[in-house]
Amino acid sequence: MELIKVKQNQGSNNTFFPDSNKQLQNNRLVLSEKEKIEPNPFIEANTMQVTMEHLKKDCIVPVFKDSEVAISHTEFVETAINAVSASLGNVEITRPQLRVSHMVKGRTPDALHIPTKDLQDHQKTIFYERVAWVSKIPSQTKIINGNEVSLCVGGVKSYSTDNLHSKHSVQRFKMFIGYVNKICTNLCISTDGYKDEIKVMSTHELGEKVAQLVSNYDADFHLNTMERLSQFTLSEKQFGQLIGKAKLYNYLPKSEKQELPNLMLTDNQFSTIAKDYYNDVNFCRSKDGSIDLWKLYNLCTGAVKSSYIDTFLNRNLNAFQFVNGLAQTLNGDSKYQWFLD
Structure with missing residues (x-):
């Protein structure tokens, strides 16, 4: 320039x-x-x-x-x-x-x-x-x-x-x-x-x-979709599985990654999510180790704040798509099942 x-x-x-x-x-x-x-x-x-x-x-x-x-x-x-x-x-x-x-x-x-x-x-x-x-x-x-x-x-x-x-x-x-x-x-x-x-x-x-x-x-649809997230819960084991698979995602062979939904959050951001699962004042795990998807969504959007300006909004949207995909999986859809298996 x-x-x-x-x-x-x-x-x-x-x-x-x-x-x-x-x-x-x-x-x-x-x-x-x-x-x-x-x-x-x-x-x-x-x-x-x-x-x-x-x-x-x-x-x-x-x-x-x-x-x-x-x-x-x-x-x-x-x-x-x-x-x-x-x-x-x-x-x-x-x-x-x-x-x-x-x-x-x-x-x-x-x-x-x-x-x-x-x-x-x-x-x-x-x-x-x-x-x-x-x-x-x-x-x-x-x-x-x-x-x-x-x-x-x-x-x-x-x-x-x-x-x-x-x-x-x-x-x-x-x-x-x-x-x-x-x-x-x-x-x-x-x-x-x-x-x-x-x-x-x-x-x-x-x-x-x-x-x-x-x-x-559609503001109403957006609100209803977010409100619905609290109806779905990951156990401590499922959350641990999710973090592990998310960290493996970027190292998958290209042919295998193409078969999965796009995930833009970085390894460091999932490390932040794992830390906040225990420590976040507002969105940490429940006493039994479980966490509902509304809390998980906010852990994701909080971690995305570490992104540079160029990628910030795209990763924020991707966090919404990712957590909603997990909700669909818990409701019987198999698209995001890899992350929880």
């Missing part, structure tokens, strides 16, 4: 944070005094929390080879929120929680040959290659198996998926509408509430695609 091919946000002062590692350790560097660090963010990995104000005022925006400006992270968030609100009858949507990663540093043209130690703040530029965000819809709150969940919307953007070295062309976005579990901020995403790739040329197209996603989403 060519750093000289960027446009600054209007009014940008190009505030620069000289040590990205320090920035990850002290997120307050990019938060206003009115903002607070989320104690339990919806995604962790290598991300940090920022504000819309920071993205608008302190960050430059990449452009295409022909100098056509790309859709910025803030335009993505604002366009999506407006489209969702209008689609749901102008509902109130909370301020987005924003997490970014992969800071890209640059310089203004007049500072190309200045030693790093002599650079002035106004000669330094930054933008973030990737952003993930979530906003809640407080008026749409339900109770599932004793847990309060709120309807939410969010998305992911990575400039790495765009061909900025060509003339103005499509940009790609990920978008979802689903629920967030209040006590753990785990996202709950279903198949019809998620678009893995939205291709658009403008914010107008983006708004239309987001509105279409919202109209296709």
Whole structure:
């Protein structure tokens, strides 16, 4: 990505944070005094929390080879929120929680040959290659198996998926509408509430695609499916078998793996699930060692938080598909039986 091919946000002062590692350790560097660090963010990995104000005022925006400006992270968030609100009858949507990663540093043209130690703040530029965000819809709150969940919307953007070295062309976005579990901020995403790739040329197209996603989403079916998970239980032996088979999955011969449902969670994430089976305050095992699938689902979505922005939403959806597949197996379907045998 060519750093000289960027446009600054209007009014940008190009505030620069000289040590990205320090920035990850002290997120307050990019938060206003009115903002607070989320104690339990919806995604962790290598991300940090920022504000819309920071993205608008302190960050430059990449452009295409022909100098056509790309859709910025803030335009993505604002366009999506407006489209969702209008689609749901102008509902109130909370301020987005924003997490970014992969800071890209640059310089203004007049500072190309200045030693790093002599650079002035106004000669330094930054933008973030990737952003993930979530906003809640407080008026749409339900109770599932004793847990309060709120309807939410969010998305992911990575400039790495765009061909900025060509003339103005499509940009790609990920978008979802689903629920967030209040006590753990785990996202709950279903198949019809998620678009893995939205291709658009403008914010107008983006708004239309987001509105279409919202109209296709069946919130009641999603809620009923999640509520049903508590009706199915794994014994301690079955849970142990599941963890062992899940860890074996990635080492299967290709021919054998192709015969099984897709599983995207990593070995480390299943290790986290195994640990939380014993230690999680809200979703650990019962006294007899059994665990219902609602709790298991939340252990999975909690473990998925360790994913990078690029794979986070896909793995979250896969956790929903995986646990529902286990429910179907316990109900007589054989598709996921391998994981429990």
